[in-house]
Amino acid sequence: MKVLVVEDETGLRETVKASLLKEKFVVETASDYHSALDKINDYDYDCILLDIMLPGGSGLDLLRELKRLRRSDSVLIVSAKDSLDDKVEGLDLGADDYLTKPFHLAELNARVKSLIRRRQAQGDVTLSMGNLTVYPDKRQVEVDGTPVQLNRKEYDLLYYFVVNPNRVINKMSLAESVWGDNIDQADSLDFIYSQVKNLRKKLKQAGATVELKAVYGFGYKLAEV
Numbered sequence: 001m002k003v004l005v006v007e008d009e010t011g012l013r014e015t016v017k018a019s020l021l022k023e024k025f026v027v028e029t030a031s032d033y034h035s036a037l038d039k040i041n042d043y044d045y046d047c048i049l050l051d052i053m054l055p056g057g058s059g060l061d062l063l064r065e066l067k068r069l070r071r072s073d074s075v076l077i078v079s080a081k082d083s084l085d086d087k088v089e090g091l092d093l094g095a096d097d098y099l100t101k102p103f104h105l106a107e108l109n110a111r112v113k114s115l116i117r118r119r120q121a122q123g124d125v126t127l128s129m130g131n132l133t134v135y136p137d138k139r140q141v142e143v144d145g146t147p148v149q150l151n152r153k154e155y156d157l158l159y160y161f162v163v164n165p166n167r168v169i170n171k172m173s174l175a176e177s178v179w180g181d182n183i184d185q186a187d188s189l190d191f192i193y194s195q196v197k198n199l200r201k202k203l204k205q206a207g208a209t210v211e212l213k214a215v216y217g218f219g220y221k222l223a224e225v
Contacts, residue, residue: 002027002044003026006051019108037057074115078101132203139155154199161221168220199212211225
């Protein structure tokens with residue numbers, strides 16, 4: 001699951017990022033309006049943590065852009081501004097929740113998880129395709145009710161495919177979905193190939209009725225057999 005943290009305070013941004021990484025999220029960050037705008041125009045996120053006061057613009061304007069794009073990313077406004085008007089305007093523009101600084105990291109994590117649960121399949125905490133079922137809360141995968149053991153990267157890849165069924169996804173998008181801002185940690189995109197190969201093998205051995213198919217020259221897609 002992928003989260004974007006939009007926050008100009010370096011210390012707070014890195015603290016929130018570290019906390020979310022411990023919760024097994026893929027985390028990207030933006031420190032100003034324009035970098036955040038670039039990211040939301042290029043990528044989808046399960047949740048966006050959004051500060052209102054940003055260098056170069058307002059978080060409320062980013063909400064307007066999300067609304068214009070008809071995006072479904074969950075948005076949690078995190079701001080020192082405790083004005084009722086800001087809260088009302090943010091919620092009217094499509095934000096899902098509002099958290100005022102200072103806050104406890106445990107509460108932030110709980111709210112992020114709650115928003116993602118609410119977002120998934122309109123409140124359904126499971127994702128299904130064929131006889132494959134993914135439980136995002138528990139990071140578990142089952143085929144016909146039997147658990148399938150996946151490593152973290154395999155799970156992250158499968159989750160990305162399941163929320164984008166029958167969509168051709170290129171290797172770079174897969175790498176970004178797994179590593180986020182730390183994509184440079186991957187020695188090469190060959191690692192994605194090996195992870196997809198292992199995931200395909202495990203799904204086949206488990207008797208899944210879905211298959212990871214290679215689309216020559218483009219990437220991969222998850223489709224029912």
